[in-house]
Every structure is written in structure tokens, then in C-alpha cells.
Amino acid sequence: MKKRKLSLEEKSYTLSDKIMLRVSTLILALFFLAIMYPLIYAVISSFSKGVLALNLIPDQFTLEGYKACFNYPLLWSGFANSVLYTGLGTIIALIVTVCCAYPLSIKGLPFAGVMLFLCMFTMYFDGGLIPTFLWIKDLGLYNTMWAVILPSSLSIFNMLVMRTYFADSIPHDLKEAAGLDGANEIVYLIRIVLPLSGPVIAVIALYYASSLWNSYFNAMMYLLDLERMPLANILRNLLITTQNAGSSAATDSMTAAAMEERQEVMKYCVMVIATVPMMVLYPFIQKFFVKGVMIGAVKG
Amino acid sequence: MVHSGKMMSKRRSKVKRLRFKQVMRRYGLVYLMFLIPLTVLLIFKYIPMYGAQIAFRNYKPALGVLESEWVGFQNFIKFFESPYFITTIKNTLTLNIYSLLTFPLGLVFALMLRYCRSRRFGKAVQMVSYAPHFISTVVVCGLITQFLSGRIGMINKLIELFGGTGANWMGSESAFKHIYVWSDVWQNLGFNSIIFISALAGISPELHEAAIVDGASLRQRIVHIDIPGVLTTFVVLLILRFGSLMNIGYEKVLLLQNDLNRGASEIISTYTYKIALQSMIPQYSYASAIGMFTSVINMVLLFIVNKIAKVVGGRSLW
Known part of the structure; x- marks a missing residue:
């Protein structure tokens, strides 16, 4: 049945349709390459002795770059800080988001309109960078990890996605049944709604985790000590500002050119180290992206 | 007329109070739960909005937001x-x-x-x-x-x-x-x-x-x-x-x-x-x-x- 339908669809293509499809396949293939090539180039570079040629074949396979990285103590503390901020931050953000999304998903909750307005308003208007900065300083959060974790613990966008999922994807009969059994709202949320919301929780957790892991701006503004900096900021210092952080790993006998090459390789190593955790996580979760989770954002 | 109007409003307020009690019994925990995100929004979004008035002031950290001189535009x-x-x-x-x-x-x-x-x-x-x-x-x-x-x-x-x-x-x-x-x-x-x-x-x-x-x-x-x-x-x-x-x-x-x-x-x-x-x-x-x-x-x-x-x-x- 399905095969016949397909062939009917294929038959309906005109010549120009077929050309269009060929061209589109070609473009997709090129786009695929344009994404993969730089990433593969960076990974192979990190294992190479010198700067890599275009053909992706390293002149010599070596772990020197990674060794140099592991001798750089700030990288260790940065990695540990990132794990801590991302882990704790994601858990806090999930709790806050559920506590916001669930009440707003209840049909007929009195004052829900006001509550939603209070959330939406902050999407379009905010106090701005400087007033927020001064206030967080006044609160005494400056140079603590809470200044990095707490301000981003509620993304209204993520909350709306979750709310739509709660409202549309949990069968309504369950609530009546739970009510008859004497379950209150919290019991219903914990025992029934959350276990049924695996996909949306996984996706939202990934969004929070990746933004915490990848952002450097809050840490740059609110943290002072290098030992508290997450990996992204250490990386920024290494990559962008031209200070020779890598030179601590280089021996005196090296020539300037060799040292520069070593530094180039080390940069690629750090980029790979910073990227791997999210690259390992997201393939498990990406299958939920399209399945009804994202559409909630626009319906919001 | 006036009398009956008073009666009506009395009764209505009684109904309202009853409904309020019912609502609280049913949704009290839900509102309590909403206090968590509300606090986050208040602290990190709404209070900075209030602080944004320093745009109209000559802000001095020693004086704080309200004490700094007002300079308009x-x-x-x-x-x-x-x-x-x-x-x-x-x-x-x-x-x-x-x-x-x-x-x-x-x-x-x-x-x-x-x-x-x-x-x-x-x-x-x-x-x-x-x-x-x-x-x-x-x-x-x-x-x-x-x-x-x-x-x-x-x-x-x-x-x-x-x-x-x-x-x-x-x-x-x-x-x-x-x-x-x-x-x-x-x-x-x-x-x-x-x-x-x-x-x-x-x-x-x-x-x-x-x-x-x-x-x-x-x-x-x-x-x-x-x-x-x-x-x-x-x-x-x-x-x-x-x-x-x-x-x-x-x-x-x-x-x-x-x-x-x-x-x-x-x-x-x-x-x-x-x-x-x-x-x-x-x-x-x-x-x-x-x-x-x-x-x-x-x-x-x-x-x-x-x-x-x-x-x-x-x-x-x-």
C-alpha cells in the first residue's frame, strides 16, 4: 500500500521537479561536508604534530598536544567547574521550570492569566545588563557560582515548550482518575505527569545543560578568580586573547616556530576537550526534538 | 430595592469566600509551587527593571540607586x-x-x-x-x-x-x-x-x-x-x-x-x-x-x- 502511494508520488514529479530534487540533494551533500570537514579537521589536528594540510592526513600522529593540556592546571579546574556549574545549574533550572510550567498547564486555574503575563513580560522587556549587574553585586553574589547559575535558571521559552507538552500530551482522563483516588496536584505531578514527560524533560535538560556548558559571558562578568572560571572562559583566554598560556608547557630548547606549532595543536586539543561532552549527550536526545516537542514553542 | 440589593451582594460575597476557600484547598499547593519561579523572576528580572532608573540618574555606587542625583534625559x-x-x-x-x-x-x-x-x-x-x-x-x-x-x-x-x-x-x-x-x-x-x-x-x-x-x-x-x-x-x-x-x-x-x-x-x-x-x-x-x-x-x-x-x-x- 505504502509502496504504491510512493510510486504515485514519484510519478507526479515533472522534469523540473526532478532537476530541483537533484540540485537540492547536491546542496544537502555540500552542507553536510561543510559541517563535517572543519570538525574532522579540528579533531585530526589535535592529534597531529604540526599544522595540518588540507587533505586531513597528519604528518605524524602524536598525543603531545593533549599531554601539554593535561599539564595546564587551569584546564583541570575549568573542567571541574564546568561540570559543577552545568550539573547543579541544570537540576535547579529543571526544578524551577517544572514549578512554573505545571501550574500554567492546568486548565481553568484561577489567576493563570496574570501568572502567564508575569512570565511573558520578561521575554520582551528586561532591566538591561548594567542594572542587573549592579543588583547582583548588591546581593553579594559577585564572584560566587550562584551568579552564573541562578540568573539563567528560568528560560521562558523552555518553560512554554514544557507547558504545552504538559497540557497536550498527558491524557486528561488520568487527572480525573487520580482525583478520584484522592491524589492532590503535587502527587499527581510527581507520580503521573513527570514519569510521562520523559522526552520533554530530556530536551529541556539538554538545552539548559548546553547553554550553561557553552556560555562564557556570565562567568566573565560575575567571576573574578581564575580558579572559579568554567572551561569556556579558560578556553577563551587561550584562544582569543594572545597571551602565551601554552608556553608554560614548552621547554626552553624549542625554537619559536616549533613552539607556535605546538600552541596551535594545543588550541585544537582544548577545543576538542570542551566539545566532546555535549557531542556525546545530544545524539541520544535529538530524536525527541522534532516529535512534537518543538512545536510547543510557537503555540505558546 | 436597596434592601434586596444588599442581600444579593452579601450572598455573593459569601459564595465568593466559599469559592476562594475551595480554590485554595484545591490549588493552594500549586500556587505555593509557583512561588519558586516567581521569586526567580522577581529577583533577576523585575528588580533590575526597577534599577533601570539609573539611566535617568547620575549613579554613584556609594549613594545607591535612589540617592543618586536625578539628571533626566x-x-x-x-x-x-x-x-x-x-x-x-x-x-x-x-x-x-x-x-x-x-x-x-x-x-x-x-x-x-x-x-x-x-x-x-x-x-x-x-x-x-x-x-x-x-x-x-x-x-x-x-x-x-x-x-x-x-x-x-x-x-x-x-x-x-x-x-x-x-x-x-x-x-x-x-x-x-x-x-x-x-x-x-x-x-x-x-x-x-x-x-x-x-x-x-x-x-x-x-x-x-x-x-x-x-x-x-x-x-x-x-x-x-x-x-x-x-x-x-x-x-x-x-x-x-x-x-x-x-x-x-x-x-x-x-x-x-x-x-x-x-x-x-x-x-x-x-x-x-x-x-x-x-x-x-x-x-x-x-x-x-x-x-x-x-x-x-x-x-x-x-x-x-x-x-x-x-x-x-x-x-x-x-
């Missing part, structure tokens, strides 16, 4: 008269409008995947295209500066391979907007297309079947079924984009900025960041005024575009 006028006014606004709008032009690519990409003949190839492209979104901006900018670097960069090697001559791309003002926008397309195209992919999947297959039976070509189906089907999603996202036309994240621009390309890369947000948090004498009030100015312009744009969308297409945010 002086800080705003200072910005309008500053030489940075024109450059930063021009650079901000250039980058934003340029990247707005690439916005329909997300829909094009979604359509390409939808009609891709090989399922497996389509899935592979889709999966890979999301990946760069989960790479840190710092890493992406690191890759950009590495690849575009003058002597050892991959791009210059590629150009020389095809007989051209390389250039110092990161130090060029004219190249900055292309670097910024197209690296953004590279990083986010796949992820931005998710919403269109799921909107396309939501279109009833019967429409397509009927069109095929009627002999419609693929191009006709795209124009008459798919595009009208995702138009609402498209317009809502577009309106939201207009609402942040004066905003660009600091993160990426700050990372790509250097002394050579500053003429094209100094945008409003990096300028405010610099005068308030990087300079020796922080000008908090001046920076807040600039921030407020852009917020207001954004709000006005959002309202105007929303109104236009409502009048022209009957679609709007609210």
Missing part, C-alpha cells in the same frame, strides 16, 4: 551626541538585517530534508546539522579565527590551491559581517529548521495525496500546500526576530572583535559593555541609558511589525 542626549551613536547603530543594524535575510534558509532546509529521496541520507544530514548548535560559541569563534588566520589558516590554503591569493580576513572590516552571519548559518541552520520540520510534519498528508491525484507537480504542492501550512509559524518567528533588531548577543561579537575590524564590529551591546565594565571609570548610568534606548526601540518595532502582520495577514503574536 542627560545620559540619553550624551549618547545621541556621541560619535559612537551612528557607527554602533549602523553596525548593529547591518549585522541584524543581514542575518534576518538568511532567516528563510531554515524553511528551505526543512523542505529539502522533507523531500529528500533517500531517507537515510536525509536523516544523516539532519542529525549532523544539529551538532554545531551544541558547540560553544567560544569554540566556534576559535575555529573561525584559526581557519581564517593569515598564514596557517585553512581557508587561505584553499584559496591558494585554486590559484587565488589569501588575505587577513579577521583584520578586515568589510569581511566582518560575512564572517559573522555565515558562521551563524553554519552553526544554527539545522537547529533553527527543527521548528519548520515539525510544522511541515503537522500538515495533513491527505492534502498532498489529493493534490497528487489531481496531478499537481512537486513545485505546486510546495507553493500551495507546504508554504501556506507553515506560514503562521514563519510569521510568528519573524515578528519575534524584528523585536530584537537592535539586539545582538555580546558573546560572539566580542569574541570575533579585534583592533583591525573594530570599525565594523563595534555594536551597541559591545560598546555598553566596554564603557560600563571594562573601562577604568565605569559609566553605569550612561550604559544603562543606551541599554534602555535599544529596549524601547525594540518594543516599538515589535508592536509595529505585529500590527502590520495583523492587518496584512491576520496573524499576530497577541
Whole structure:
């Protein structure tokens, strides 16, 4: 049945349709390459002795770059800080988001309109960078990890996605049944709604985790000590500002050119180290992206 | 008459009180739960909004927000008269409008995947295209500066391979907007297309079947079924984009900025960041005024575009 339908669809293509499809396949293939090539180039570079040629074949396979990285103590503390901020931050953000999304998903909750307005308003208007900065300083959060974790613990966008999922994807009969059994709202949320919301929780957790892991701006503004900096900021210092952080790993006998090459390789190593955790996580979760989770954002 | 009216209102208030009690018994825990996100919003969103009044004051950290001297619009006028006014606004709008032009690519990409003949190839492209979104901006900018670097960069090697001559791309003002926008397309195209992919999947297959039976070509189906089907999603996202036309994240621009390309890369947000948090004498009030100015312009744009969308297409945010 399905095969016949397909062939009917294929038959309906005109010549120009077929050309269009060929061209589109070609473009997709090129786009695929344009994404993969730089990433593969960076990974192979990190294992190479010198700067890599275009053909992706390293002149010599070596772990020197990674060794140099592991001798750089700030990288260790940065990695540990990132794990801590991302882990704790994601858990806090999930709790806050559920506590916001669930009440707003209840049909007929009195004052829900006001509550939603209070959330939406902050999407379009905010106090701005400087007033927020001064206030967080006044609160005494400056140079603590809470200044990095707490301000981003509620993304209204993520909350709306979750709310739509709660409202549309949990069968309504369950609530009546739970009510008859004497379950209150919290019991219903914990025992029934959350276990049924695996996909949306996984996706939202990934969004929070990746933004915490990848952002450097809050840490740059609110943290002072290098030992508290997450990996992204250490990386920024290494990559962008031209200070020779890598030179601590280089021996005196090296020539300037060799040292520069070593530094180039080390940069690629750090980029790979910073990227791997999210690259390992997201393939498990990406299958939920399209399945009804994202559409909630626009319906919001 | 008066008497009975009094009776009525008495009874109504009794009913109301009863209902309030019932509501609290039923939803009390829910409201309690909502206090958590409400506190977060109050502390990190609403109180800073109150603090934004320092834009109208001459803020002195020792005096605090309320004690600092009120100066009216002086800080705003200072910005309008500053030489940075024109450059930063021009650079901000250039980058934003340029990247707005690439916005329909997300829909094009979604359509390409939808009609891709090989399922497996389509899935592979889709999966890979999301990946760069989960790479840190710092890493992406690191890759950009590495690849575009003058002597050892991959791009210059590629150009020389095809007989051209390389250039110092990161130090060029004219190249900055292309670097910024197209690296953004590279990083986010796949992820931005998710919403269109799921909107396309939501279109009833019967429409397509009927069109095929009627002999419609693929191009006709795209124009008459798919595009009208995702138009609402498209317009809502577009309106939201207009609402942040004066905003660009600091993160990426700050990372790509250097002394050579500053003429094209100094945008409003990096300028405010610099005068308030990087300079020796922080000008908090001046920076807040600039921030407020852009917020207001954004709000006005959002309202105007929303109104236009409502009048022209009957679609709007609210």
C-alpha cells in the first residue's frame, strides 16, 4: 500500500521537479561536508604534530598536544567547574521550570492569566545588563557560582515548550482518575505527569545543560578568580586573547616556530576537550526534538 | 430595592469566600509551587527593571540607586551626541538585517530534508546539522579565527590551491559581517529548521495525496500546500526576530572583535559593555541609558511589525 502511494508520488514529479530534487540533494551533500570537514579537521589536528594540510592526513600522529593540556592546571579546574556549574545549574533550572510550567498547564486555574503575563513580560522587556549587574553585586553574589547559575535558571521559552507538552500530551482522563483516588496536584505531578514527560524533560535538560556548558559571558562578568572560571572562559583566554598560556608547557630548547606549532595543536586539543561532552549527550536526545516537542514553542 | 440589593451582594460575597476557600484547598499547593519561579523572576528580572532608573540618574555606587542625583534625559542626549551613536547603530543594524535575510534558509532546509529521496541520507544530514548548535560559541569563534588566520589558516590554503591569493580576513572590516552571519548559518541552520520540520510534519498528508491525484507537480504542492501550512509559524518567528533588531548577543561579537575590524564590529551591546565594565571609570548610568534606548526601540518595532502582520495577514503574536 505504502509502496504504491510512493510510486504515485514519484510519478507526479515533472522534469523540473526532478532537476530541483537533484540540485537540492547536491546542496544537502555540500552542507553536510561543510559541517563535517572543519570538525574532522579540528579533531585530526589535535592529534597531529604540526599544522595540518588540507587533505586531513597528519604528518605524524602524536598525543603531545593533549599531554601539554593535561599539564595546564587551569584546564583541570575549568573542567571541574564546568561540570559543577552545568550539573547543579541544570537540576535547579529543571526544578524551577517544572514549578512554573505545571501550574500554567492546568486548565481553568484561577489567576493563570496574570501568572502567564508575569512570565511573558520578561521575554520582551528586561532591566538591561548594567542594572542587573549592579543588583547582583548588591546581593553579594559577585564572584560566587550562584551568579552564573541562578540568573539563567528560568528560560521562558523552555518553560512554554514544557507547558504545552504538559497540557497536550498527558491524557486528561488520568487527572480525573487520580482525583478520584484522592491524589492532590503535587502527587499527581510527581507520580503521573513527570514519569510521562520523559522526552520533554530530556530536551529541556539538554538545552539548559548546553547553554550553561557553552556560555562564557556570565562567568566573565560575575567571576573574578581564575580558579572559579568554567572551561569556556579558560578556553577563551587561550584562544582569543594572545597571551602565551601554552608556553608554560614548552621547554626552553624549542625554537619559536616549533613552539607556535605546538600552541596551535594545543588550541585544537582544548577545543576538542570542551566539545566532546555535549557531542556525546545530544545524539541520544535529538530524536525527541522534532516529535512534537518543538512545536510547543510557537503555540505558546 | 436597596434592601434586596444588599442581600444579593452579601450572598455573593459569601459564595465568593466559599469559592476562594475551595480554590485554595484545591490549588493552594500549586500556587505555593509557583512561588519558586516567581521569586526567580522577581529577583533577576523585575528588580533590575526597577534599577533601570539609573539611566535617568547620575549613579554613584556609594549613594545607591535612589540617592543618586536625578539628571533626566542627560545620559540619553550624551549618547545621541556621541560619535559612537551612528557607527554602533549602523553596525548593529547591518549585522541584524543581514542575518534576518538568511532567516528563510531554515524553511528551505526543512523542505529539502522533507523531500529528500533517500531517507537515510536525509536523516544523516539532519542529525549532523544539529551538532554545531551544541558547540560553544567560544569554540566556534576559535575555529573561525584559526581557519581564517593569515598564514596557517585553512581557508587561505584553499584559496591558494585554486590559484587565488589569501588575505587577513579577521583584520578586515568589510569581511566582518560575512564572517559573522555565515558562521551563524553554519552553526544554527539545522537547529533553527527543527521548528519548520515539525510544522511541515503537522500538515495533513491527505492534502498532498489529493493534490497528487489531481496531478499537481512537486513545485505546486510546495507553493500551495507546504508554504501556506507553515506560514503562521514563519510569521510568528519573524515578528519575534524584528523585536530584537537592535539586539545582538555580546558573546560572539566580542569574541570575533579585534583592533583591525573594530570599525565594523563595534555594536551597541559591545560598546555598553566596554564603557560600563571594562573601562577604568565605569559609566553605569550612561550604559544603562543606551541599554534602555535599544529596549524601547525594540518594543516599538515589535508592536509595529505585529500590527502590520495583523492587518496584512491576520496573524499576530497577541
